[in-house]
Amino acid sequence: MEFKSERLNNGLAVIGEVNKSAKSAAVGFFVKTGSRDETSSISGVSHFLEHMLFKGTDKLSALEVNEAFDRTGAQYNAFTSEENTVFYAAVLPEYLEEATRLWSELMRPALRDEDFNIEKNVIKEEIAMYKDLPSFDVMERCRTLHFDGHPCGNSVLGSEQSIDNLTAEQMRDYFARRYVPNNMVLAFAGHFDWDRVCSLAADSCGRWQPKAIERKLDHYEGSEKKERLGKANLVREHICLMSAGVSAQDPRRFAASLLGMIIGDDVGSRFFWELVDKAVAESATMQFGAMDGTGAFSSYIQCASQNVARVLDIVGAVFDNVVRNGVTEDELRTARNKLLSSLVIKNELPMGRLVDLGFNWSYLGQYLTTEDEVNAIKAVTADDVRSLIERFDLRNFTQFCLGPA
Amino acid sequence: MEFKSERLNNGLAVIGEVNKSAKSAAVGFFVKTGSRDETSSISGVSHFLEHMLFKGTDKLSALEVNEAFDRTGAQYNAFTSEENTVFYAAVLPEYLEEATRLWSELMRPALRDEDFNIEKNVIKEEIAMYKDLPSFDVMERCRTLHFDGHPCGNSVLGSEQSIDNLTAEQMRDYFARRYVPNNMVLAFAGHFDWDRVCSLAADSCGRWQPKAIERKLDHYEGSEKKERLGKANLVREHICLMSAGVSAQDPRRFAASLLGMIIGDDVGSRFFWELVDKAVAESATMQFGAMDGTGAFSSYIQCASQNVARVLDIVGAVFDNVVRNGVTEDELRTARNKLLSSLVIKNELPMGRLVDLGFNWSYLGQYLTTEDEVNAIKAVTADDVRSLIERFDLRNFTQFCLGPA
Numbered sequence: 007m008e009f010k011s012e013r014l015n016n017g018l019a020v021i022g023e024v025n026k027s028a029k030s031a032a033v034g035f036f037v038k039t040g041s042r043d044e045t046s047s048i049s050g051v052s053h054f055l056e057h058m059l060f061k062g063t064d065k066l067s068a069l070e071v072n073e074a075f076d077r078t079g080a081q082y083n084a085f086t087s088e089e090n091t092v093f094y095a096a097v098l099p100e101y102l103e104e105a106t107r108l109w110s111e112l113m114r115p116a117l118r119d120e121d122f123n124i125e126k127n128v129i130k131e132e133i134a135m136y137k138d139l140p141s142f143d144v145m146e147r148c149r150t151l152h153f154d155g156h157p158c159g160n161s162v163l164g165s166e167q168s169i170d171n172l173t174a175e176q177m178r179d180y181f182a183r184r185y186v187p188n189n190m191v192l193a194f195a196g197h198f199d200w201d202r203v204c205s206l207a208a209d210s211c212g213r214w215q216p217k218a219i220e221r222k223l224d225h226y227e228g229s230e231k232k233e234r235l236g237k238a239n240l241v242r243e244h245i246c247l248m249s250a251g252v253s254a255q256d257p258r259r260f261a262a263s264l265l266g267m268i269i270g271d272d273v274g275s276r277f278f279w280e281l282v283d284k285a286v287a288e289s290a291t292m293q294f295g296a297m298d299g300t301g302a303f304s305s306y307i308q309c310a311s312q313n314v315a316r317v318l319d320i321v322g323a324v325f326d327n328v329v330r331n332g333v334t335e336d337e338l339r340t341a342r343n344k345l346l347s348s349l350v351i352k353n354e355l356p357m358g359r360l361v362d363l364g365f366n367w368s369y370l371g372q373y374l375t376t377e378d379e380v381n382a383i384k385a386v387t388a389d390d391v392r393s394l395i396e397r398f399d400l401r402n403f404t405q406f407c408l409g410p411a
Numbered sequence: 412m413e414f415k416s417e418r419l420n421n422g423l424a425v426i427g428e429v430n431k432s433a434k435s436a437a438v439g440f441f442v443k444t445g446s447r448d449e450t451s452s453i454s455g456v457s458h459f460l461e462h463m464l465f466k467g468t469d470k471l472s473a474l475e476v477n478e479a480f481d482r483t484g485a486q487y488n489a490f491t492s493e494e495n496t497v498f499y500a501a502v503l504p505e506y507l508e509e510a511t512r513l514w515s516e517l518m519r520p521a522l523r524d525e526d527f528n529i530e531k532n533v534i535k536e537e538i539a540m541y542k543d544l545p546s547f548d549v550m551e552r553c554r555t556l557h558f559d560g561h562p563c564g565n566s567v568l569g570s571e572q573s574i575d576n577l578t579a580e581q582m583r584d585y586f587a588r589r590y591v592p593n594n595m596v597l598a599f600a601g602h603f604d605w606d607r608v609c610s611l612a613a614d615s616c617g618r619w620q621p622k623a624i625e626r627k628l629d630h631y632e633g634s635e636k637k638e639r640l641g642k643a644n645l646v647r648e649h650i651c652l653m654s655a656g657v658s659a660q661d662p663r664r665f666a667a668s669l670l671g672m673i674i675g676d677d678v679g680s681r682f683f684w685e686l687v688d689k690a691v692a693e694s695a696t697m698q699f700g701a702m703d704g705t706g707a708f709s710s711y712i713q714c715a716s717q718n719v720a721r722v723l724d725i726v727g728a729v730f731d732n733v734v735r736n737g738v739t740e741d742e743l744r745t746a747r748n749k750l751l752s753s754l755v756i757k758n759e760l761p762m763g764r765l766v767d768l769g770f771n772w773s774y775l776g777q778y779l780t781t782e783d784e785v786n787a788i789k790a791v792t793a794d795d796v797r798s799l800i801e802r803f804d805l806r807n808f809t810q811f812c813l814g815p816a
Contacts, residue, residue, distance in 0.1 A: 079748025
């Protein structure tokens, strides 16, 4: 395993972890832009733009892009979050350069008016589809309520209205401001030749022009507001709770992940035993999400309407208990094993490894081996979790409920 | 990479591929039993039994099973198909023995009446849930129509009625007949010590008693019947087509997989360009499925009701064209790259590799390296595909449509 990094003159970071025993290779562009970098008048533009990159360049039609990826046998896709837009491909080693060249071309898309107008409908259908998923809808509404004006509360998809009002010109302007080389990381993982991909990167991306960029990075404690919305078609109550946590740059992020797992992992967690196993709720999970400069714990619970009060009592008792007594060594050991095995198994594949590499570089400007992360997780003590809870009291949560009208 | 195998005196096959550069390890019990080994009076028992194994043994309650897996941090689960019931876990190497011991114990379950009666409702809910998924429902109905009495047409889940009528005694009888060591493979992949897991297997599974087993293995060409069912709540038409193919033992299975991909891969296939890209259907895919002694090509198409005739015309033309002209070198190259990259990437993880190892041993009694499979796929020529099509004419299909009443 060997790590390499280089910064092109225009600021593009090129990084790679070479693993000669891997059978595949992965490449990804990590663009540090997402809904938190949008204003309300362009809400949803980051995600819409991600779609538009597949529509081709001045030289390539959408059909040709599709066929070109297809020929390499690539497993390729993209995703957009509040903070990042990531384009990736996993391929057999002999096709890595072709896939890299292709993505590099697509990073300078045509953004044609015609494609923009057609894709608008696809985006609006995606919004409608997600609005129909109460688990998604309640999380998004709770996030907006929790961040209450802070840009981390912005919707990734935007609204039907914001997408309707968006113009291709606004998208091109956003693209020109955010897809600058000094705001991107080009990462490689698995079996590849560093010198070759590096010179390919210089050839393909070296002429992109840098530009000053910014992002608001204030930490936010959360509004602690409580709201409920009734919807005629719903049968179950969907509850989302959010409270403040540490940022992606904070060394305590590992303790925070373990705490989230102890309280709300799918199985074997406190929520599992108190809510799901006792059949008070159908599902009850908590996750910690680290973000740029801030972070949050999010819980999602689904239950019958008549159980809501009981669920909230139990959740209150779980939070109280953990604030008063911390977590046990047993719980910590189990959570650690679960977190370690999911980390190690994910990172065993070049494609999984790529995501960690890219995000660590984006957030920390730092290379961490899988071993570094394993050791950081192993080092977390019950006392570390306790001081984390003292600083970030889980009881100070924002709450959104979505249920029958 | 080193392959090891041993057969215990009672007939249990223990196999393992040791990969010292892997960071995780995987273990699985492959039981050669599924719905095709059921009679109508016990329809659904294999899948129900899979659930029951998680309910514990004479010494372990369901709760203790859950906690024991949780402590190892294992990613574990099970699945049942027409032909196989597979129980697996992926773990950090230091927890492999614990996970193996646990699965070995669970292979001799208590099958308590009380658990059986409670789990019945879970199974019936699962049946109801799948019945509500038209894409699943139409595939199952088409399979039953296609195999028309041949046991490969048996439903994996069974029906609400068959599950209602099933007794715990019948399940215990089925268990005693099918979960015999000579009908099972215990497989390992990734980073582990062969001698240790092998002696653990002898300790944990050596006293299980063998028994003669059988399975009907006749090939079946398919009924070619056509049926349609209307359902009041459906808006779209769901179409499933099935025709005969080669078995899991047949060397032509690689050519068959490539043919399925050329005609009906998600993107870039003939179905994609003719049906999805032209917006005649929302989705249109074909897959080849190799089974024990037989095999089938299955297509699934979803479209608006008014497009059904057009869809079937286009499908007919696609099949005619491929029967008359075979496939092009370009198509074959693209399909090969896609199949190779998905195979290699899947096999790069011990957990993915385990599935291939276990199934190859179950079906062929043979060890194939990933390289062997890669070479077999690379060796397929357009002529091989053409002779396959000559023997298995895609136009002789069974058809089931599910749509608006």
